[in-house]
Amino acid sequence: MDYQKKLAELMILAAQQGASDLHLSVGKHPTVRIDGNLVPLSNEAILTPEMSAGLIGALLSEEQQEKLITEKEIDFAFSYENKIRFRVNVYFQKGYLSAALRLIPVQIRTIEELNLPQILHQFCQAQQGFFLIVGPAGHGKTTTLAALVDEVNHKRMEHIITIEDPIEYTFTQDRALIDQREVGEDTVSFHRGLRSVLRQDPDVIMIGEMRDPESISIALTAAETGHLVFSTLHTNSASQTIDRIVDSFPGAQQGQIRSQLATTLIGIVSERLVPRISGGRIPACEVMFANSAIKNLIREKKTYQIDLVIETSVQGGMMSLNRSLIELVRKREISLESAENYSLNPTELRQLLG
Numbered sequence: 001m002d003y004q005k006k007l008a009e010l011m012i013l014a015a016q017q018g019a020s021d022l023h024l025s026v027g028k029h030p031t032v033r034i035d036g037n038l039v040p041l042s043n044e045a046i047l048t049p050e051m052s053a054g055l056i057g058a059l060l061s062e063e064q065q066e067k068l069i070t071e072k073e074i075d076f077a078f079s080y081e082n083k084i085r086f087r088v089n090v091y092f093q094k095g096y097l098s099a100a101l102r103l104i105p106v107q108i109r110t111i112e113e114l115n116l117p118q119i120l121h122q123f124c125q126a127q128q129g130f131f132l133i134v135g136p137a138g139h140g141k142t143t144t145l146a147a148l149v150d151e152v153n154h155k156r157m158e159h160i161i162t163i164e165d166p167i168e169y170t171f172t173q174d175r176a177l178i179d180q181r182e183v184g185e186d187t188v189s190f191h192r193g194l195r196s197v198l199r200q201d202p203d204v205i206m207i208g209e210m211r212d213p214e215s216i217s218i219a220l221t222a223a224e225t226g227h228l229v230f231s232t233l234h235t236n237s238a239s240q241t242i243d244r245i246v247d248s249f250p251g252a253q254q255g256q257i258r259s260q261l262a263t264t265l266i267g268i269v270s271e272r273l274v275p276r277i278s279g280g281r282i283p284a285c286e287v288m289f290a291n292s293a294i295k296n297l298i299r300e301k302k303t304y305q306i307d308l309v310i311e312t313s314v315q316g317g318m319m320s321l322n323r324s325l326i327e328l329v330r331k332r333e334i335s336l337e338s339a340e341n342y343s344l345n346p347t348e349l350r351q352l353l354g
Contacts, residue, residue: 003054008080010055011101013041015084018280020103020138022086026052026096035281036138036273049096056090056097077104077166077182087168104168108150109143115282116144117324119317120269122289124151129266129290130223132210134235139273140283141232142168142208148230149206153178158203163193165208176204194218198225207231213248220257223264236344237321238268238288239306242298262298265290270321272342274334282333284342286310286321322349329353 010030014022019032019039026049029040045051059078060068068074073091078101080086087102111120123131131148133141146169152158153176160176165183179200180186187193191214197205198221210216210233223229235241242261249257268288273281288294293309296302310318325339326349336353343349 001051001054003051003058007055007058010041010044011080011084011086014101014103022101022103023099024052024055024101025093025098033138035275035279053097056099059088059090059099075166076184077168082106085168085170087166102168105143106170108146108169108171111147111151114140114143114147116147117269117285117287117319119287119319120144120148121151122317123267123269124148124155126228126266128223128226128228128264130219130229130231130261130264131266132231132233132241132268133271134233134238134241134268135271136236137234139271141271144269144271144283145206145230145232146171149204152176152204152228156203159201160204160206161197161200161202162206163187163190163197163208164206165190168208190215198222198227202227204228204230209233210245216245216248217257220260220264224260229264235270237270237286237307238310239303241268241270242303242306258298258301262290262295265295265298272321274325274328274338274342276333277335278333282328284321284324284328284334284339285319286324287317287319289313289316289318291316322352325349326352 010022014032017032017034019034021033023031024047026047029042029046030044031038031040064074064076068090075089078086078088085104085106087104088099090099133144135141150171153171154174156175158176160178162180167180167182171178181193183190194215205222205227207219210231219229219231233241235244246254246257267290270286272284274284276282288310294306297305311320322343322345325343328334329336329339339349340346
């Protein structure tokens, strides 16, 4: 079998079907994820260990193959003829090779094209501060992050530096000067890249993901020293995000982290991609602006009251996830059943819907 040719066919097929992911795993048909659901490509042969190794081998350079053998898994970006781009994770399971390929659209879409709340434009206008997009895996955080950074690129003459593992969306420089640094390619490690970023004269810093206390600490310091910092985190809500950040530090440091967060945080958006009645998915968002009330609650260890402030600050542009879901139900974009499935508080959702 010509594995290079077969791999290209599968990639094109996944892109044509509007898939978000392509999975290669022994004993299964190649499988795509469409609108959140796994769909086996049943016209394709079930993958044998040889086929899986052949297809995955066609993705890897010699250097990457060596790294995979020593580390047992590897993350990288892969472009097919500059038309389709993937974020790839190759790993072993039961001694066989498997791969998950996330499709990355070549075109970076705008806030409007992604159906995101208009209020997000305000975060792109900030001169400094710390902004986070949070939510479960596979719910559009990276895509939203790219939309915000690209808006800065089109509107401001700033130096933007990104640190990613791997680079996902590639930006085309417009008014901004953009340096995209990939872990492994352009910097030895995530932490090395982060530690040196402040010496590279950035105005805006995009960190692919907040991984650990060290990356959070550097991001907070960067925001404190006059930079605009964008990043993502795997949490479910704004209040949970603040608790997660603080709790990731030892007790003795938590007071300082609260103080830094209260000073630098400009906002948190929590995002879910919900199945649309007409097909496809649409984002429901919790939007929190770090106003003086929120900042005080962070300082005073009263994060449990943040949800209430969001709920009562609709005039200030804030939005709870339930209100976002209700708006989509009323516009007949999503079903009530979907809204309940994605709500963190279905009882409150039903009460608000009356």
